[in-house]
Amino acid sequence: AYDYSLTPHSTIAPPVGPVLVCIMDGFGENEFKDEFNATHVANTPTLDALRAVPDRFRSIKAHGTAVGLPTDADMGNSEVGHNALGSGQVVDQGARLVDIALETGKMYEGAGWKLISEAFDANTVHFIGLLSDGGVHSRANQLVGCLRGAAERGAKRLRCHILTDGRDVPDGSSVRFVEELEAELASLREKGCDARIASGGGRMQITMDRYEADWSMVKRGWDAHVLGQAPHTFKDAKTAVITLRGSDDTAVSDQYIAPFVIVDEADVPVGTIEDGDAVVLFNFRADRMVEISKALEYESFSTFDRVRHPKGLRFVGMMQYDGDLKLPANFLVPPPEISHVSGEYMVKNGLTVFATSETQKFGHVTFFWNGNRSGYLDAKLEQYLEIPSDNIEFNHAPDMKAFEITAATKEALTSGKYKVVRANFANPDMVGHTGDLAATVRACETVDKCVKELLEVVDSLNGRWLLTSDHGNADDMVQRDKKGKPLHGEDGKPLPLTSHTLAPVPIFIGGRGLPDSVVFRADLPDAGLANVAATTFNLLGFESPAIYKPTLVTA
Numbered sequence: 001a002y003d004y005s006l007t008p009h010s011t012i013a014p015p016v017g018p019v020l021v022c023i024m025d026g027f028g029e030n031e032f033k034d035e036f037n038a039t040h041v042a043n044t045p046t047l048d049a050l051r052a053v054p055d056r057f058r059s060i061k062a063h064g065t066a067v068g069l070p071t072d073a074d075m076g077n078s079e080v081g082h083n084a085l086g087s088g089q090v091v092d093q094g095a096r097l098v099d100i101a102l103e104t105g106k107m108y109e110g111a112g113w114k115l116i117s118e119a120f121d122a123n124t125v126h127f128i129g130l131l132s133d134g135g136v137h138s139r140a141n142q143l144v145g146c147l148r149g150a151a152e153r154g155a156k157r158l159r160c161h162i163l164t165d166g167r168d169v170p171d172g173s174s175v176r177f178v179e180e181l182e183a184e185l186a187s188l189r190e191k192g193c194d195a196r197i198a199s200g201g202g203r204m205q206i207t208m209d210r211y212e213a214d215w216s217m218v219k220r221g222w223d224a225h226v227l228g229q230a231p232h233t234f235k236d237a238k239t240a241v242i243t244l245r246g247s248d249d250t251a252v253s254d255q256y257i258a259p260f261v262i263v264d265e266a267d268v269p270v271g272t273i274e275d276g277d278a279v280v281l282f283n284f285r286a287d288r289m290v291e292i293s294k295a296l297e298y299e300s301f302s303t304f305d306r307v308r309h310p311k312g313l314r315f316v317g318m319m320q321y322d323g324d325l326k327l328p329a330n331f332l333v334p335p336p337e338i339s340h341v342s343g344e345y346m347v348k349n350g351l352t353v354f355a356t357s358e359t360q361k362f363g364h365v366t367f368f369w370n371g372n373r374s375g376y377l378d379a380k381l382e383q384y385l386e387i388p389s390d391n392i393e394f395n396h397a398p399d400m401k402a403f404e405i406t407a408a409t410k411e412a413l414t415s416g417k418y419k420v421v422r423a424n425f426a427n428p429d430m431v432g433h434t435g436d437l438a439a440t441v442r443a444c445e446t447v448d449k450c451v452k453e454l455l456e457v458v459d460s461l462n463g464r465w466l467l468t469s470d471h472g473n474a475d476d477m478v479q480r481d482k483k484g485k486p487l488h489g490e491d492g493k494p495l496p497l498t499s500h501t502l503a504p505v506p507i508f509i510g511g512r513g514l515p516d517s518v519v520f521r522a523d524l525p526d527a528g529l530a531n532v533a534a535t536t537f538n539l540l541g542f543e544s545p546a547i548y549k550p551t552l553v554t555a
């Protein structure tokens with residue numbers, strides 16, 4: 001069996017009180033310190049004071065190859081960020097694994113591909129997923145690779161069900177992604193494959209709910225993709241997207257486009273999902289694919305009325321999204337294997353753990369943190385608390401559930417029951433994704449207040465704390481040209497940036513219980529999120545596991 005034993009640290013004694021690990025989701029340390037940097041504009045006295053403490057503040061990489069993404073042009077995201085934070089290791093992530101499977105042709109040799117190929121001759125192969133080049137949940141060129149791969153291998157009929165983005169990519173770009181996909185489908189048709197877009201809608205409107213925040217989204221997606229039912233029908237997807245985005249004063253963002261179905265000349269949907277068809281969910285990332293996977297896969301399912309569950313579906317995910325539930329059973333590319341995560345070391349050494357966030361980030365600080373495992377690693381030693389998120393656009397309530405998370409975290413800290421307390425504040429990320437600068441400034445100010453309260457409690461308990469983030473977002477709220485100059489629309493207004501950024505993230509350590517000698521070392525300028533887990537073990541008074549990226553501190 002794997003040896004999980006931890007060695008006492010040679011110079012850092014264990015703390016009297018608890019160790020708090022706090023994640024400010026989407027709070028980057030951006031080089032652009034101007035009016036579009038919400039973390040900079042925000043009034044954050046707590047973080048300002050922490051930045052001034054010598055050798056206990058630095059920034060670490062949170063994007064690209066430092067977190068297992070294909071290139072350093074890839075922005076970070078919460079899945080890969082929390083995987084790295086929680087596991088102390090860098091593994092090739094889904095985006096990269098799918099690229100490799102397509103490049104090497106391994107995808108076409110696997111059991112998942114074999115299953116869908118049974119539908120090539122007499123049935124339809126459907127592709128459902130996020131249509132953009134954001135690279136967070138999916139990538140359009142991977143969809144194209146799969147479509148070509150299927151057509152070349154004899155698929156007669158292909159249907160795409162597209163979710164418009166505007167969240168990991170600029171709002172409005174969905175029109176271009178639809179055009180590019182249509183061009184690809186036209187060229188497949190020329191080669192004799194009947195390939196079309198069949199349905200769609202905005203990613204925050206249908207199909208891509210996460211952590212069971214709002215199942216009605218998934219039902220709307222089911223109705224459009226499977227049943228061919230939606231409030232709007234169109235003859236082609238480009239017209240659908242342009243029309244549903246609306247004109248200036250009623251404009252709807254790509255994220256929220258209403259569901260639509262493409263119909264033929266006789267107004268019949270062109271691509272409902274029928275018995276014996278194949279379905280590919282082409283997103284590689286798990287969180288927003290789990291619910292639709294359950295609806296497609298499970299024989300017995302009562303969360304919403306499916307009306308019709310196609311029989312003999314040949315259903316695969318781009319990856320297996322949940323290794324514990326084995327969901328879906330069939331997949332095209334095996335998911336990253338993230339083992340020996342920090343939580344396992346903790347529970348195997350008897351350390352008690354508390355973790356909390358609100359719904360939108362709850363799986364991040366548990367499931368992603370634990371290397372994409374659902375449930376407890378050890379229910380006797382761990383307690384996970386989910387604070388229900390509201391189902392609204394978060395710029396209308398930028399405090400989100402930060403104060404409730406703070407209250408729950410304080411209670412866990414003072415209870416004396418937990419050695420490690422982990423909390424994730426969703427605000428800078430979730431509000432940042434709306435593109436609303438003023439609301440995102442407020443989100444950062446709220447988090448600053450909450451952090452202050454938490455650090456005071458840790459101090460009162462003679463504990464230690466580590467404060468960081470998983471990737472940038474709030475730190476840049478405007479689209480820029482290559483030189484960094486803010487871009488403006490035809491109306492003269494700045495073009496909002498809804499996506500994450502490439503910025504590194506801040507990391508702070510401290511606490512009354514932390515010996516003065518413990519400071520950041522100077523010899524790891526390229527350190528990233530994966531160096532945090534080893535650091536946490538040091539704060540707990542242990543040497544870090546040998547397989548982990550090195551600790552950031554020296555004592």
Ligand code: 3PG
Nearest residue numbers: 077078079136167168429
């Ligand atoms: C989302 O799913 O909301 C975004 O695509 C990515 O955001 P996250 O990585 O911060 O969850």
Ligand code: CO
Nearest residue numbers: 026078429433
């Ligand atoms: Co985000």
